[in-house]
Amino acid sequence: MSTTPDHVTVLGLGNLGRALAETFLRHGHPTTVWNRDAAKADALVAAGATVAPSAAEAIAAGDLVIVALLDSTVARQVLATAAAAVAGRSLVNVTSGGPEDARALAAWAAEHGAQYLHGAVYAVPQTIGTTESSISYSGSETVHQRSQSRLDLLGKGTFLGADAGLASSYDVAILAGMYGMIGGFLHATAMAATAGVRATELTPMLLSWLADAFPALSTFASEIDSGDYTDGESSLAMNQAGLATIIRASQELGVPAGTLLPIKDLIDRQIADGHGAASLARAVESFRNDA
Numbered sequence: 001m002s003t004t005p006d007h008v009t010v011l012g013l014g015n016l017g018r019a020l021a022e023t024f025l026r027h028g029h030p031t032t033v034w035n036r037d038a039a040k041a042d043a044l045v046a047a048g049a050t051v052a053p054s055a056a057e058a059i060a061a062g063d064l065v066i067v068a069l070l071d072s073t074v075a076r077q078v079l080a081t082a083a084a085a086v087a088g089r090s091l092v093n094v095t096s097g098g099p100e101d102a103r104a105l106a107a108w109a110a111e112h113g114a115q116y117l118h119g120a121v122y123a124v125p126q127t128i129g130t131t132e133s134s135i136s137y138s139g140s141e142t143v144h145q146r147s148q149s150r151l152d153l154l155g156k157g158t159f160l161g162a163d164a165g166l167a168s169s170y171d172v173a174i175l176a177g178m179y180g181m182i183g184g185f186l187h188a189t190a191m192a193a194t195a196g197v198r199a200t201e202l203t204p205m206l207l208s209w210l211a212d213a214f215p216a217l218s219t220f221a222s223e224i225d226s227g228d229y230t231d232g233e234s235s236l237a238m239n240q241a242g243l244a245t246i247i248r249a250s251q252e253l254g255v256p257a258g259t260l261l262p263i264k265d266l267i268d269r270q271i272a273d274g275h276g277a278a279s280l281a282r283a284v285e286s287f288r289n290d291a
């Protein structure tokens with residue numbers, strides 16, 4: 001089937017896929033959609049989309065195929081049903097997954113004559129198509145360049161490199177950082193609650209302190225990259241003592257300190273190796289020792 005150069009296909013009309021398709025339609029791009037539950041296409045069809053009866057027929061309609069499915073297993077399953085249709089297509093997969101999932105799909109795409117670009121979405125469906133949305137891409141630079149005008153409609157795009165897994169490598173690392181912070185936040189609110197302090201009372205002060213503390217991460221990052229941990233302004237020994245106090249206080253308040261114990265372990269192991277005067281950033285070496 002011939003396609004027009006501005007045609008887009010979206011596979012998967014969950015919360016994200018619908019927002020992506022709506023954005024393309026809003027900007028006048030002919031858009032073909034497919035979803036397992038076809039009823040989710042109704043509003044898009046009313047807005048001008050064409051619904052395809054199968055993933056293969058949807059892929060045949062658009063040179064640029066956006067994949068927004070539940071997880072990489074589902075993405076593989078759905079694409080496998082359309083393997084004969086993907087040759088010559090640009091697959092842009094924004095389904096969350098690990099780096100190896102993205103590399104495996106890129107290899108699958110290459111075997112079937114398609115080009116593959118992976119996208120990590122930093123947005124919620126409501127912000128897709130606004131300046132609050134950003135998407136990091138890696139994989140085929142050709143696809144990124146050829147499709148950039150359409151992809152940029154979704155949010156600020158950044159191309160990271162040719163390794164299809166790179167965008168996911170960044171993504172899972174960034175999300176690990178985020179969940180660590182959320183774990184700390186939840187722990188903090190549980191501790192404050194034992195004194196009758198509401199989460200909404202604590203949070204402005206916590207945010208203020210975090211804003212003051214965030215610049216230290218850039219200093220730590222330079223230390224980690226250089227391997228020079230000799231600036232012990234925030235030393236492992238000092239942090240070990242501080243953390244021990246917080247853990248003991250938490251336990252005395254009846255709040256389990258489970259979010260803090262792994263951090264203490266990383267620090268303790270470096271101190272046991274004789275690095276108590278080194279920067280807190282040296283605790284990252286405990287991960288490396290485990291590798």
Ligand SMILES: NC(=O)c1ccc[n+]([C@@H]2O[C@H](COP(=O)([O-])OP(=O)(O)OC[C@H]3O[C@@H](n4cnc5c(N)ncnc54)[C@H](OP(=O)(O)O)[C@@H]3O)[C@@H](O)[C@H]2O)c1
Pocket residue numbers: 012013014015016017035036037038040068069070071074078094095096097121122123124125
């Ligand atoms: N939503 C966000 O804010 C956001 C942000 C960044 C990244 N992401 C990632 O984007 C992807 C999609 O997210 P979402 O929010 O759109 O998820 P969602 O609302 O749960 O939608 C899941 C999609 O996967 C389809 N699906 C599930 N199981 C399937 C199967 N066995 N066969 C065929 N289709 C199947 C669903 O089809 P049915 O409608 O038929 O069930 C639906 O289209 C996820 O990997 C998510 O992590 C989401």
